[in-house]
Amino acid sequence: MTNLTMVKAINAGLRKAMEHDPKVILFGEDIGRLGGVFRVTDNLQKDFGTHRVMDAPLAESGIVGTAVGLAMRGYRPVLEIQFDGFVYPSFNQIVSQVAKFHRRMAGAVMMPITIRIPYGGGIGAVEHHSESPEAYFAHTAGLRVLTPSDPQAAYLTIQQAIACNDPVIYFEPKRRYWDKGEVDESVSALDVGSVADPWRARVVRTGSDVTVACYGPTVRTCLEAAQASPDISIEVVDLQSLSPIDFDTLVSSIERTGRLVIVHEASMSGGVGAEIAARISEKCFYTLEAPVIRVTGFDVPYPASRLEEYFLPDLDRVLDAAERAMRY
Amino acid sequence: MTNLTMVKAINAGLRKAMEHDPKVILFGEDIGRLGGVFRVTDNLQKDFGTHRVMDAPLAESGIVGTAVGLAMRGYRPVLEIQFDGFVYPSFNQIVSQVAKFHRRMAGAVMMPITIRIPYGGGIGAVEHHSESPEAYFAHTAGLRVLTPSDPQAAYLTIQQAIACNDPVIYFEPKRRYWDKGEVDESVSALDVGSVADPWRARVVRTGSDVTVACYGPTVRTCLEAAQASPDISIEVVDLQSLSPIDFDTLVSSIERTGRLVIVHEASMSGGVGAEIAARISEKCFYTLEAPVIRVTGFDVPYPASRLEEYFLPDLDRVLDAAERAMRY
Amino acid sequence: MDERMNRIDGIHAVQLLTPEGQRVSHPDYDITLSDSELQGLYRDMVLVRRIDNEATALQRQGELGLWAPCLGQEAAQIGSARAMAPNDFAFPTFREHGVTWSRGITPLEMLGILRGVTSGGWDPQARKCGPYSIVIGAQVLHGVGYAMGIQLDGAEDVAVTYFGDGAMAQGDVNEAFVFAAAFSAPVVFFCQNNQWAISQPRDHQSNVQIYERAAGFGFPGVQVDGNDILAVMAVTKVALERARTGNGPTLIEAYTYRMGAHTTSDDPTRYRLAGEIETWRLRDPIERLKVYLARQGIADRSFFDQIEKEGDDLAEQIRQGVRAMVPPDPASMFDHVYSQPHARIDEQRSELVEYLASFQDSVG
Amino acid sequence: MDERMNRIDGIHAVQLLTPEGQRVSHPDYDITLSDSELQGLYRDMVLVRRIDNEATALQRQGELGLWAPCLGQEAAQIGSARAMAPNDFAFPTFREHGVTWSRGITPLEMLGILRGVTSGGWDPQARKCGPYSIVIGAQVLHGVGYAMGIQLDGAEDVAVTYFGDGAMAQGDVNEAFVFAAAFSAPVVFFCQNNQWAISQPRDHQSNVQIYERAAGFGFPGVQVDGNDILAVMAVTKVALERARTGNGPTLIEAYTYRMGAHTTSDDPTRYRLAGEIETWRLRDPIERLKVYLARQGIADRSFFDQIEKEGDDLAEQIRQGVRAMVPPDPASMFDHVYSQPHARIDEQRSELVEYLASFQDSVG
Ligand SMILES: Cc1ncc(C[n+]2csc(CCOP(=O)(O)OP(=O)(O)O)c2C)c(N)n1
Ligand SMILES: Cc1ncc(C[n+]2csc(CCOP(=O)(O)OP(=O)(O)O)c2C)c(N)n1
Ligand SMILES: [Mg+2]
């Protein structure tokens, strides 16, 4: 066990994946000598060489489009998009090519591409640097979407994402990049099979009154809310996988609590919470004692940083929602 | 009243809008001499000139990006994206620029851009020509999303979309392009204020047992299902606006029927139906006698055309859902 | 048109065989082919044109949803594809039937996607040829990425990526130029300038020639008479060799003409004059090679007849084969969405299967 | 570096004022400015550098979230922007403080976005200057579209759009070239090649010069010594005139250097050598003009002192002004999302207002 920040944990996971499989290559803007603007790829070019950690020209569609060709040639590209707001130039290649190529070729070609995207707000950044675009990808058939909430999960799931033969959009909660946690580095990509299934949600805190479903950056927020909750017992479920979503774990939790609150930073309308609320309201029609409540960012462009504290779901808004759920 | 196809109705609406406001210009691939691959802009270049109906180079990001500049210069660009599957190259300009520019400039700049997109399946087309990407745009703050279901609505709403000072993504249900209907051409863009509010849903058929919410291409499907429904009385609500969604009309309908079925072609997970099911399950928690049921495309890439009949919600699947709703 | 003709007649475009079937020489490019190779190229062009016409007919009869004819572009497509080595990899668009044919893809494999029974049709790895790419420009980046992979492997293969004059406007194509130049990737950019992007005439788009775009990105560009299969092959071989030996990309502009409609749903009479087609008919790629073969005594009447016969048989096979293509099992739409188990997909598959079964029941 | 120096010293780049402050002539470009104009340019550069340093300091003190210094690029930015007519329209990136300054935008207006109290900061229509554009390449298309609008108006304005060497890779920038050429739009593409795109050195990206990209798109490109404000102004004026008179776009490559970090969050020591900066310090745009003004007796000690003093006052205003910038009302995040009423927005606004009010209550 070592105590690592999420940045260092992902870095360690990338290193393990590269040691494990020579076909794993990293490609992105400023990921080489600089180690990425968040230093997630720090030292990897130095240790693995410029042919395995390649600095890309400033063109996201080019990065993803060439990755499709690299995958056709048998490589396992791990791409870095510098910030959430800069993934859109590559949306066409992701949605029409990466997501559909395996099926277009009736399985004859794999697209084992991992697209790493630091996402979310809370770091006082300027526009385009605090967005949560996960719903766009979760709605896209052919893609898988993962987002870790702590260093240990990040260390493991980045290896699992890379080992997966399907394309994985890997959202890294940038405001948790510097959170520290215990990481068992003895686990390698080789035994990822034996470790936790990345596509399953994790009950990170048990409770009996309200289930709070969250992922990525809001998991810590919800855990803090649960701790701080005076009389409501909150169960916190870290979804981790946004495509597919593990409804079994959610349903069994709700069968115990009878209530669900969903928390995410992305705008409410059409966010991932909408799908969860829709499915759970159907699956748990007779179990739910209160309507599913969503605590999310508002349906506005991410605000100027001095207002983000009002946009982001915080401890108080989570507790407020839990209380509202109890009032039914 | 004249009997027009939806293609001709939109063409007439575009003509009215151009006559009404000299700042209205059309821009897109092959919209000039060819009149667009669906002939929606037929004769408009001939009648208004090449400076108001401009053929664009083959680059969607360029079309939308230059439209932003044209809007800054005081124009009202109406863009045509040739097919649903080709809007993605412009996703970056739409999501980060068109949607956010007005707010970025604290209101000092308007983005009265209309982006016309023929969408949906059912015409036996090859890949990328049958998609329903509306959820991506409905989830994007700053955009409005409209989709007509018949010639009269198309004739009016295209004028209202163009007259709107906010960006409107205007989805045209291509498999209904050749459906005919009565159109009152005496109504012009000038009195659009006096005609029906485009942002409100329309109850296109009243019923007492189940509310079926649909839009664009599936409205006709649902009306046919309602007609064919032996013993279940189906109320059909044409949402028309997908952003904002008119929940008041839906709720008042459900207060009468107690049941809701949502129908759309797009994949279920994260589709527009998810947001509607989520909101309605919350707003009508005590009213709903059955869970909200969604009848949609599956979570797969749009299939090869010979399989699309199994992918698209049809009359039988709508009735099957209505029956399931009644069984609760 | 005159200016274009001048270009074709040698000012820019490399030419080794005139429209009249005369073998001419070029200072920088030449090619020597055996009689059987020349016969093979002729055969390829005739059979591909036959496939093309047959597919157009089948679409009219409602057997295919759509067809994008390559009529008139046979020399550009076959000349370039036949210049490739077996392990080189081709990235075609939806119009490159001459390319897929040259990569060994059968007519019926080509037609599955147009019949609407598949979104692909063949195994790209086995054929070293990507799928018919529909989103303009996308496959050009794939070709560059594949070439970067060749480079990482230390292999000597080359990627050849196809696109049209209209595609020159797309961001993806220009980014492909940037990446190819930055990595000096072993890729050949083969642009067929068939003068039209649906209704958009090339000359409205720019006042410079397409091949001139390359220099500003840092690699050579060359314009070749796209209806001269010898010149196309010669120019492509040089570009392939250049890439193979680590000298990076080349942009080839094959100056040709789309003799047919954009697709079977298109009506070119709305935007172009018949006269233009007449001018280009005089430059037909097949005719000029036929004249040359005949004049040189490389092929005689019996050879030409035999190819015609082969075409008739092929056409018949296609007609029967296409009509025999049945839609796959509905549940197959859930196959290959993911390569590994996916809860949602499994759930929906069984929902559909059950739903469809419910009808069986009600019936029987 | 040597090869670069040679270029700077005249092989490619237009130069009218050497790093040593010597006025030289160029066969194609020249400019005559009055003493007061020359003094004005000097003043602009000194004050913009002062704003730049002050903002960097304020960021260190935690008063600003971020700052992207234009240190070293003052001549490129001010020389080009001061060449513009009042009705021309500028489309800057986040680094163009010399451009915004020249368009009459106040330092505090520039700093609002970095303070995090707004996403914009000024009225583009009033200032004829777009917002600091962050998404690389996006604003270049906006500039072309605006220029197309000028054309439709039959006006004689020109759009000037700014971007960096790194942006040359983006699809949007290349599509902007395509559209500008196709419509012969009155736009000037002003690319500051400051040698770096964060950690990516320009010379790794391509073996050709940036200005050479233009020819292949059908319009002229010119490389200018970006640290020579006279040459920048001369070259820009010619490009503006060309656009104004209906002759279409020009690509200007201003060859300069990013003396500072990419932004205050960047650590350039990880990827570039100090020596490089030393070389470029000798080419400082302000120093060379100062030497020239002094030698020519156009400005004396008292003038220089007075500008320094002006800078001190400005810096003080900035410090006070920035600290005084308070975040807007939380509910304002719902303003201007749409220009017309929107049910969802109104609903959420009142939800937030009520929610916040609930705390007031619990408190009081
Ligand atoms: C991104 C995208 N936009 C639009 C289309 C629709 N479309 C199909 S082919 C075509 C014209 C292509 O012209 P060109 O590149 O010259 O190829 P050609 O058809 O002449 O072979 C267009 C606009 C598309 N397939 N992809
Ligand atoms: C589409 C996009 N991708 C990535 C970024 C992150 N980013 C900001 S500035 C920059 C480098 C820009 O280099 P250049 O164009 O040379 O401008 P400079 O910073 O040198 O002024 C990058 C990669 C961005 N802002 N937009
Ligand atoms: Mg073409």
Ligand SMILES: [Mg+2]
């Ligand atoms: Mg730069």
